[in-house]
Amino acid sequence: MSAPKTLYDKIWNDHLVSANEDGTSIIYIDRHLVHEVTSPQAFEGLKIAKRSIRKPNFTLATADHNIPTTNRDEGISDPESKLQVDTLEENCKEHGITFLSMSDKRQGIVHIIGPEQGFTQPGMTIVCGDSHTSTHGAFGALAWGIGTSEVEHVLATQTLVQTKAKNMQINIQGELPLGVTAKDIVLKIIQTIGTAGGTGYVIEYTGDAIKSLTMEGRMTVCNMSIEAGARAGLISPDEKTIEYLKGRPFSPAENEYQSASDYWLSLASDEGAAYDKTVNIDASDIIPQVTWGTSPEDVVSIDGLVPNPEDESDETKKKSMIRALEYMGLVPNTPLKEVKVDKVFIGSCTNGRIEDLRAASKIAKDRKVADHVNAIIVPGSGLVKQQAEEEGLDKIFIESGFEWREPGCSMCLAMNADKLKPQERCASTSNRNFEGRQGRGGRTHLMSPAMAAAAAINGKLSDSREI
Amino acid sequence: MEKFKKIESNAIPLPMVNVDTDMIIPKQFLKTIKRTGLGKNLFYELRYDEKDAPIDSFVLNQDKYKDSQILITGKNFGCGSSREHAPWSILDYGIKCIIASSFADIFYNNCFKNGILPIKLDESEVAKLQKAAENSLSFTIDLENQKISYFDKNINHEVSFELDKAKKTSLLEGLDDIGLTLAKVNHISDFENKQKSRTPWLYSQQIK
Numbered sequence: 001m002s003a004p005k006t007l008y009d010k011i012w013n014d015h016l017v018s019a020n021e022d023g024t025s026i027i028y029i030d031r032h033l034v035h036e037v038t039s040p041q042a043f044e045g046l047k048i049a050k051r052s053i054r055k056p057n058f059t060l061a062t063a064d065h066n067i068p069t070t071n072r073d074e075g076i077s078d079p080e081s082k083l084q085v086d087t088l089e090e091n092c093k094e095h096g097i098t099f100l101s102m103s104d105k106r107q108g109i110v111h112i113i114g115p116e117q118g119f120t121q122p123g124m125t126i127v128c129g130d131s132h133t134s135t136h137g138a139f140g141a142l143a144w145g146i147g148t149s150e151v152e153h154v155l156a157t158q159t160l161v162q163t164k165a166k167n168m169q170i171n172i173q174g175e176l177p178l179g180v181t182a183k184d185i186v187l188k189i190i191q192t193i194g195t196a197g198g199t200g201y202v203i204e205y206t207g208d209a210i211k212s213l214t215m216e217g218r219m220t221v222c223n224m225s226i227e228a229g230a231r232a233g234l235i236s237p238d239e240k241t242i243e244y245l246k247g248r249p250f251s252p253a254e255n256e257y258q259s260a261s262d263y264w265l266s267l268a269s270d271e272g273a274a275y276d277k278t279v280n281i282d283a284s285d286i287i288p289q290v291t292w293g294t295s296p297e298d299v300v301s302i303d304g305l306v307p308n309p310e311d312e313s314d315e316t317k318k319k320s321m322i323r324a325l326e327y328m329g330l331v332p333n334t335p336l337k338e339v340k341v342d343k344v345f346i347g348s349c350t351n352g353r354i355e356d357l358r359a360a361s362k363i364a365k366d367r368k369v370a371d372h373v374n375a376i377i378v379p380g381s382g383l384v385k386q387q388a389e390e391e392g393l394d395k396i397f398i399e400s401g402f403e404w405r406e407p408g409c410s411m412c413l414a415m416n417a418d419k420l421k422p423q424e425r426c427a428s429t430s431n432r433n434f435e436g437r438q439g440r441g442g443r444t445h446l447m448s449p450a451m452a453a454a455a456a457i458n459g460k461l462s463d464s465r466e467i
Numbered sequence: 468m469e470k471f472k473k474i475e476s477n478a479i480p481l482p483m484v485n486v487d488t489d490m491i492i493p494k495q496f497l498k499t500i501k502r503t504g505l506g507k508n509l510f511y512e513l514r515y516d517e518k519d520a521p522i523d524s525f526v527l528n529q530d531k532y533k534d535s536q537i538l539i540t541g542k543n544f545g546c547g548s549s550r551e552h553a554p555w556s557i558l559d560y561g562i563k564c565i566i567a568s569s570f571a572d573i574f575y576n577n578c579f580k581n582g583i584l585p586i587k588l589d590e591s592e593v594a595k596l597q598k599a600a601e602n603s604l605s606f607t608i609d610l611e612n613q614k615i616s617y618f619d620k621n622i623n624h625e626v627s628f629e630l631d632k633a634k635k636t637s638l639l640e641g642l643d644d645i646g647l648t649l650a651k652v653n654h655i656s657d658f659e660n661k662q663k664s665r666t667p668w669l670y671s672q673q674i675k
Contacts, residue, residue, distance in 0.1 A: 080498035
């Protein structure tokens with residue numbers, strides 16, 4: 001019998017085209033997601049070198065990063081954004097790539113629509129010119145973000161030249177307390193291992209608390225693997241995975257579904273497989289988390305205080321804490337629950353799925369958004385939006401005082417008109433609290449959808465369990 | 468891609484940790500459909516105030532570093548998004564070598580695709596080089612021999628660095644990655660045939 005293998009080892013072996021003399025490997029790429037921001041230079045490169053696209057039908061494209069979330073029928077008013085989106089559409093047309101345009105109800109954030117369409121499947125290698133491609137790892141697919149040169153490489157060859165990463169296991173044992181979510185798990189993980197903790201690794205999330213998550217929750221966890229430094233995060237496929245994918249447009253047909261499912265289940269990490277590193281976290285210790293600073297590792301529990309740089313012994317860390325606190329306009333030792341917010345953003349590839357909107361709507365129902373707060377809900381895709389409307393969630397939000405928008409990346413990275421003004425403070429369900437991420441001078445606190453909705457209602461950071 | 472040649476230049480000291488790709492090149496500059504012209508917006512929010520006027524205290528605005536080809540910075544440089552606009556803006560500015568104690572994976576990889584050499588050194592070594600950079604000393608980066616050297620008070624200092632062999636060759640020879648892979652197209656076709664019989668649903672799935 002062969003040695004026990006991890007899920008990552010198995011997918012790697014199943015996609016090995018050839019081993020190069022220099023220690024690198026050519027790895028086959030099963031599916032490629034393309035969006036408007038990181039692709040134009042790749043298509044241009046192909047044109048200059050007179051190269052064609054190897055597998056247009058393994059490629060799916062949409063516009064998500066810089067499209068408006070209001071007045072869609074007026075088109076894109078920013079000429080640069082419009083040129084980028086039009087360029088993608090033309091490139092797709094020229095090369096026979098499926099493009100979901102802004103007017104298609106299946107349009108949305110690439111990492112939401114991949115799984116939603118069944119384009120994402122266990123055991124696949126999936127890439128996209130976007131670091132949050134790690135999201136698809138929730139299905140047991142090896143999925144990672146690439147730069148534009150590699151986008152071009154995949155378009156031309158359907159492969160990438162890679163060096164194998166190391167295996168890291170993050171084991172979340174035990175049961176998650178009531179009112180604590182996938183977002184709280186992943187923020188806790190990033191706080192524990194740091195933003196460079198996963199550099200050089202592919203992370204596999206294991207343990208009862210991970211198994212008990214829905215597919216949506218698993219996607220939230222895998223999505224932020226990159227914030228922990230890992231290019232990819234994985235969860236072994238199980239019955240929930242198989243159930244989720246059944247009957248989706250690009251899922252295997254009925255007559256092939258059984259053999260596909262058998263293969264998927266066989267990919268789960270073997271008992272006794274070796275990891276280069278294992279981190280254990282007890283789920284019962286996790287309470288709702290928020291970030292206080294400008295790095296996703298700057299995490300505290302909602303019942304905590306803004307940290308004090310004076311307590312930090314490492315000089316470099318102390319300096320960056322002082323800088324972060326100044327940028328964030330926060331005073332050390334202030335209780336987090338006293339921090340007032342101006343804006344609330346619920347959406348993104350981290351938390352823009354139906355389950356996220358349901359969680360936020362439970363908090364919003366029969367309550368009002370605080371007078372001084374502007375709160376927006378941006379569904380992750382047209383289909384998420386449609387589903388939410390069928391469930392009446394839009395009405396709950398609108399009655400409560402939230403704005404109900406069209407799908408896209410929106411204020412997660414503020415490439416479109418949705419952005420913070422300098423010094424504005426935002427409770428956000430997105431993935432990055434970097435300086436200027438949501439608009440120059442804007443101050444971002446990352447948290448779960450329920451927590452963001454609670455902040456909207458109370459007008460300040462709040463514990464969603466107390467509402 | 469241009470071949471990587473020996474560099475002789477002073478170095479820009481930027482002693483910050485976790486410099487993210489939003490800091491390197493903010494989103495408003497990602498709307499371009501070209502690879503060039505991004506250098507003037509490198510480190511935009513650190514470099515210019517809200518009225519677009521240069522912030523004098525920021526290192527890139529100091530005359531003596533105007534033509535530097537080397538950047539010396541803190542750990543986890545380039546964390547965040549996969550945007551290749553980050554290395555494009557660095558290269559367009561004229562920087563061809565970045566020295567730090569660690570780099571984020573995607574950024575690190577993107578550098579090699581653009582002829583930029585990222586060098587990883589121990590934190591203590593980086594700190595020494597930062598000091599030398601602050602004194603505006605001239606550095607030589609010799610990729611062939613994997614050595615950084617500089618003169619300080621008439622003493623020649625040499626620092627060796629490690630680098631993956633494949634990456635080194637790719638920079639020195641300015642290799643076309645796609646061309647190299649396409650030379651093995653038979654392997655790719657063979658793989659596809661094998662995969663088609665092993666997991667046929669990957670090929671029958673119709674994308675319309």
